[in-house]
Amino acid sequence: MTIQTKIYKFMGIPFLRFDHNWEENQTVSSIKKSPVKKPLRIAVWNGGGMGDSLIDVAFLQNLRKFLPDDTVIDYYAKSYKVFCHCPFLNAVYPDIRQADKNQYDLMLTNHRFWIIDKFDEARVQKASSVLYEFCKYQLDLRNNILRKNNDNNNLYVQYALLLGKNRWEQVDLKEITGFNRYAELYLPLQPDCFKILSRYGLKRNGYITINRGVDNRLSENCPKLWPLEYYQKFVSLFQKKYPHIPIVQIGAGDKYGVVNANINLLGKTSIEETKILLKNALLHIDVEGGLVHLNHILHGKSCVLFGPTPVTLWGYQQNINLKDNVCPHYCEWVIQDWQKECLRGINPAPCMAGIYPETVLKAVTKYIDTTHAYKWFCQSIDMPSFYDETIYFVGNFERNVIKKYAAHNRIVLLKNKITPEDKAFIRGTRMRCEYGDIYNLPLQNNSASVIFWKPEENSAWQSFAFNELLRVIDVHKQIVIDTLTLSNEMKEQFSFKNFSNYLTIKKG
């Protein structure tokens, strides 16, 4: 390790820096410069809502793979707070207008399509041929399809739909970076925020969340809103049918109304706590909006009420997507003010008014009545063996343990921070490092064959971690837990008198 590296390590985390005093300082923070060469610096801005930003950031996480390690990516967005713990972003800020353009080699604005505000072609091409090709394609797309018009979101929606792409794939229509709708976004959770569940007596999968809201700049006339009386009716019907499942209303504030939920958390939770609430809910009910996209990234399930926006563009296959086809076409971005009121001048918008509370209840009932708690079987074992499997390692396992399995299996190390040492460790091997942590694994439900977990010592949240493992492990496949740091509370769950080195858990 060089002296410079030791100093950087002593000074702090090399990748992430979130300026907590942003509002006070109002200046762009100073940038660490490599003493050897100037790294590529990229600024990305999104003026849209949280949903748009989530997709952007997922794209940037994927883009990192094609960039030199020292590339700086700063992200500017209104919903910047959601991303303050993302290790693959160097810094997050609320407003691009504060940025010093001179310090960036590449500046991108996402309008669904990309507007390239600044493009140092030579430096970008030298740093990454993939990024260069991507930027050139975006320029061509804007000139050719959009005819250099920045206000033509609807045309771009049409183009994406024509090519069979959804909103995620809009950011990279040609999949130059390989980014598509199945991409994962690592959004770390703050374990301390799990306290909110116990504070309100909520259990994982024991409650549903509900939201009524849109971008705060919009009024009650926004055509995306489901009528408030419909919410009330639905809540009343649901409470009658499922009195044991509390309804929790979440959201930034009560601007769009309060429904008669069991627990009203409007304006009472931080974004980190909201993530925990969504993650652990049985179901989230909402219109198409930021919380639905956030829930998707947290691998939660939502019942989404669609109206002005197309399901094929914004809908997730895993969700319950409801839509009334009263209008022959979506109206998103047909006019610039499409969100201010219904294009047809009807209030409430007929597309939303056509989705009745009974219809929603029916769809929700169908889902709830078919879900069940995971069954699992455990065994205490000294050293499990695997062959030709993809094994995910979560936690601080010893390198020799990982190497032992790497000889005959494909290894993926899930880390919330990928350090140079990690990269050095996997260099020249078939092993991979991906962003992820135990509370939000970047894996779809029932998709993993083998996961090794070494619990964090003295962690009070191991039960949540275990639930997350149960979510991702496939049926009849194995979770392997290092019992050394397993908490007593967890050990009680498994009912063994003597624990060997590992517990293997199979999902039934």
Added chain:
Amino acid sequence: MSTKLINIFGFRFRYENTKEINKISFGRCCLYQRVISDKKEQSSVKNIKDNHDDKFRIAVQLKGAMGDQLVGCNYVNALYNKFRSKDILIDIYCRPYIGETFLQEADFVNQFFLDTDFSIQDEAYDLYIQLNRFPEILKYNEKKLQKYSVICKYVLLCENFKKQNAVFFTGRSEFDSILNIFTLIQNKKRFNQADIDNFLNIKEKFGFVPKLPESSVLQDYRLQKNKYITLHRGVDTSHSSFSNKQWPLENYNSLIKMLKSNFPKYKIVQLGVNKERCPDMKGTDISLVGKTTLTDIACLLKNSFLHIDGEGGMVHIRHAVQGGKSVVLFGPTSDAFYGYSENINIKENVCAHWCEHIRAKWDEGCIRSGGEALCMQKITPKTVMDKIKKNMRISDDNSNKNL
């Protein structure tokens, strides 16, 4: 009208001299033809009367291709019916031959001229309207306008609409597709797209039936009314000859075989502007490609048992003259937007969205494949024939031809 027979070396040539046409033919072949019209002649010589009388004069410029022109004429007819006053005169500025063919005896038109002669500088009118997808008020005589409350209301409506939707009036093609969506959401289609707030209450069945000038095309080619089927494969001459909207030629050839088998007593007639743009289809009984005037086309379409075409101008002509059903093969354009309900509109849902106007030169190569449109290739001749058999009934008495 005079017809002379001329004998040259034993060969008989016929020379016809009418008010509208000079023509030399040999048997059924037309060797030479010149179209003349001295009745409401559409020429560059404007016959504008002095505008100091009590009449309120309106000039309407129609933009776009053949279909747009006809839809525009219908709009003007609706406008006239709404204003309905002997003091209101409407002049139409349209593409060549439109006036002569479709507006000769139209009571809602005072005069018609070439669209290129339209100018708001000439001070001859009290109200200037340009009609593309939506009406745009270019200029008006405010003093005279006050006397006509209905016209006043109409002008205000148009101006408010333009104010709220300025982007629709930029004339930039990238917004045309959005205009289609805007219209569909209003539960409207192309034929009544321009009817803001349903002020004119335009219906799908055109409010006027053009009285076509005389045409001898049926006699010349011995075609009986409702006893022939017309086919066309081509697009408006303002577009490139290759278009995504065209069905593959070999499909037409296969369909013709099926038509002959199912409708043996019907003649198969190909229409088209010229051989370069409309190559010959195999198996037709008569090819009239390059041999007809617009009047002849309108007459043929009016009397045809069935017309088969891609989405385009001839379909609009047949609809306007109330000729009956057409089989319309849709692909890059929206059937929901352009389709007339009386027609057999066929579309295969290959793509999740239409591609009309999504990019510049959208019709010169499939956006997805780069070559011929996938959506058109997917429509098979058998599908078309099945739909025809389902919807059409062969009639011996020529009276009821549609189911």
